[in-house]
């Protein structure tokens with residue numbers, strides 16, 4: 001489903017990713033762990049198409065399409081979803097307006113009918129209930145004045161509405177208490193399907209108790225330095241990242 | 250939702266997305282005065298309208314005064330000097346007599362209004378909007394007059410009002426904006442051809458939104474409407490004007506005057522959605538929108554609230570103001586101004602606090618894209634007797650791209666030590682994080698800009714009557730087309 005080959009990325013002339021490879025098959029959940037500043041968010045932004053990240057080499061394909069040649073909104077239409085580490089506030093824009101416009105833009109691009117206000121509300125409310133969100137969250141401005149936990153739930157709500165092919169979750173666990181963590185994990189697990197894949201970026205092993213990954217990768221020094229099963233996450237939790245920071249002897 | 254409101258929305262929706270959707274010209278036989286401006290033209294207009302002697306005298310005084318007046322120079326806008334002799338000052342659709350019912354209106358004219366999405370049909374009237382439509386210079390239809398008459402509300406063209414209630418006109422015309430006020434207003438006083446008149450009697454809450462649509466159709470025609478609204482003691486009225494004009498290469502002058510008078514405990518809410526032709530991407534053509542709007546809160550506890558959405562015109566020059574004479578009176582100014590391509594806007598308000606405990610609130614949202622340039626220019630003046638006066642001003646500017654400009658020029662004059670005046674101003678660029686967030690969610694860049702800008706303007710959009718808020722949001726989107734990428 002997602003294939004990343006020899007990806008090199010620089011920001012302001014500084015190399016962040018160098019020779020990053022990853023292969024995520026349909027229905028798989030891959031976890032990417034790594035120390036702060038190792039380039040995890042950079043990876044997610046490059047995949048989503050944010051400006052300011054120079055791809056100096058490499059290829060990325062989603063379902064055989066050249067992802068890097070597409071505009072961010074085209075990537076979204078193709079099924080790529082990014083749950084932001086820091087969800088963005090949009091003052092004055094009601095969350096409901098934003099979610100519906102987003103959903104309809106994606107549905108339109110996928111050749112589906114757009115939802116009217118009633119259909120949208122029905123769909124959103126059903127999902128919000130599962131995420132423990134109240135109706136009030138639809139009236140408030142997008143992420144504006146939301147607590148950390150509310151923002152992350154709002155990201156997961158969008159993910160469940162947009163039903164992506166590939167969802168990237170960038171530290172969705174950070175800032176969540178255990179209850180919220182469980183709700184968010186339930187949201188993700190409820191979406192798991194044979195034709196849907198996840199890249200779960202996290203700094204801590206904790207989340208992976210709830211979202212059990214097929215593969216775990218350690219990102220350090222611009223590339224994946226080690227891959228393994230779910231045990232690798234527990235190992236890293238014990239030993240820390242220090243070993244991975246120094247160049248291999 | 251109400252079917253008429255829906256119909257209006259659908260009409261707008263159908264048109265949304267086009268470049269300038271009102272750029273068609275209607276083929277109508279017009280009754281036009283010779284080109285140029287002189288005393289004979291003033292007499293011609295007055296005679297056409299069968300006006301009383303005093304009004305002709307007033308016009309002539311204005312005209313003579315106008316000849317001596319310099320052009321206003323304070324605004325931060327630039328344009329070649331106006332050639333007043335190269336324009337027509339009177340152009341009326343030829344319809345013989347004034348239509349008695351909507352069916353009598355020239356079908357071509359009806360079509361024009363349909364294209365504009367203006368509800369003239371009876372069923373749409375049920376939406377609770379009474380419409381007075383001013384075509385070039387003459388009011389062609391005032392709908393729903395009967396219902397208003399039951400309440401004693403007079404809503405008609407100002408020409409008709411001059412015949413029907415000359416005492417009111419004589420008492421109030423020019424009482425807020427005197428004919429000596431400024432060059433554009435003085436010209437209007439000399440040559441105004443039509444406009445709307447509203448009188449709401451004592452204690453009456455006007456049962457529906459009143460609305461006028463202005464349209465400039467004929468080439469080289471100036472439009473000089475004059476609107477006068479009087480809210481008698483304890484009354485309330487909400488009034489909305491919308492404006493469009495066809496695409497033309499030359500610049501056309503629109504110099505309107507609006508006067509509002511609110512007596513004791515009365516309230517006037519005046520909303521404008523101005524979408525005159527803004528000129529093309531290279532700044533060719535477009536309307537010069539030089540407008541004088543002023544309201545007098547004459548009575549105690551009276552209130553005047555201006556809301557404007559200014560998306561059109563090549564140049565906008567207007568400062569809807571409030572003179573807060575009555576004790577405890579309240580003035581409000583809510584403004585959205587958008588300048589894209591080569592549009593220029595110099596707009597703001599004046600809040601003149603004369604009475605005790607008078608309050609004013611100013612919220613201005615300026616959005617500049619392309620080579621657009623705009624200035625917020627505001628004056629808050631607290632007179633010596635205005636003990637306890639309060640003002641709060643908030644001016645936010647949003648820049649899109651790196652060739653647009655925004656300026657804020659607030660003047661504050663306080664002569665009373667008990668007054669409190671607060672001014673906040675921000676200038677920001679459209680936020681890349683917000684844009685990327687929207688695009689990651691599948692919303693294309695241009696739509697994302699419109700969404701973010703609508704959010705930026707929300708406090709002002711909320712002030713508009715419901716039916717028009719939707720239209721205004723679409724207009725915001727349309728006027729920002731081509732501003733990114």
Ligand SMILES: Nc1ncnc2c1ncn2[C@@H]1O[C@H](COP(=O)(O)OP(=O)(O)O)[C@@H](O)[C@H]1O
Pocket residue numbers: 011012016034035036037038039040041042043052
């Ligand atoms: N927009 C940016 N401008 C400058 N430096 C950046 C930018 N984004 C990331 N970086 C730098 O790239 C490195 C990787 O950052 P990031 O991808 O956020 O790491 P992580 O998410 O793993 O903590 C850091 O050194 C960070 O300072």
Ligand SMILES: [Mg+2]
Pocket residue numbers: 040041042085170171
């Ligand atoms: Mg990060």
